[in-house]
Amino acid sequence: MKALESLLVEKGLVDPAALDALIDTYENKVGPRNGARVVARAWSDPAYKQRLLEDATAAIAELGYGGRQGEHMVVVENTPTVHNLVVCTLCSCYPWSVLGLPPAWYKSTPYRSRAVIDPRGVLCEFGVEVGEEVEVRVWDSTAELRYLVLPERPAGTEHLQEDDLAALVTRDAMVGTAKVVAPKKAGA
């Protein structure tokens, strides 16, 4: 990679400082904390949640997130009867603007091949229990729409403020391979 980079820099095709800035953005600025803030807001503000489900791109932009690989967003809501799971079987499409760059497992052939044919088996491997009565919806990101799962707000978090709620929301919960768990009560 070093050889290719120095060739491109020498030819004036890329600016090494731009490379540093790109890397810094995805290592330090854009990541799943963005998505967690979106989820926490939706849990705290019913009107925001409504806007999020109707026009996710605009609602996410209200919090200042958008742009590359988040230009066209769709949010799908988990409920007691519906569990959503996001995949890209053809490459590795992922909502960068709210989740950052995808983890290796999301880009791997085992996940991409199995998520559509055996979503319950995949969820089981991730330790997610989905009852027979629950409908599993798999979203294959074959076009430029990018999907974010709005997880269920766990019971026992009614007293929590938005910041504390956001701290509970994991990357995997927003892909659909985890549920959000309430914090253990102090002393419990």
Added chain:
Amino acid sequence: MNGVHDLGGMQGMGAIEPEQDEPVFHSEWEARAFALNIAAGAWRKWNIDAGRHQIELLPAVDYLRMSYYEKWAARLAELLVKHGLVSREEIESGQPARSSAKATPPLTAAQVPGLLRSGAVASRNVSVAPRFQKGQRVRARNINPAGHTRLPRYARGHVGTVDRDHGVYVFPDTNAHFLGENPQHVYSVRFTARELWGEQASERDSVYIDLWDDYLEPV
């Protein structure tokens, strides 16, 4: 193309291996490979569909063997040569040809936030009539183009229901080959798991696939 990249429904790929506290990049070269792809893309010599197709063109054994960023690195080298930014000889020697004049990079560090913020909008604000309506039953066409397509094999020939109309978007099958944007409606089409996978699948489950007008036919 019916390549190994079209993985949906394949079996025998092994276990999914999530990594605890995974770093964004596993090593410096991965980070550089990622950033070089984006910075070189700022020359606008190719589009996102052509970039995806270039990865699909990797030999199947290489596609399965290589890591994600190894594929990105290989893809970049091919695109640079194909679009005349770098010659094959330069890649091999690592040295600019004596005759080559020094260019000015189209992307500076100061321009990075703006580039990422504006993104690349793939929808098109043109008036194109939708061929299908929400709630309509549609069949994914049985097409097997040799070039780029975003119609996965596992959906072809199967019947689903239009769940929503996302609006008008660039058509990858032509755009990837620089044959025009051919903007058309994209729908989220719901296929029941039983329709796709038969009796073994749960009768409650479904797969939603985003499909362009040209991938669909009325039932």
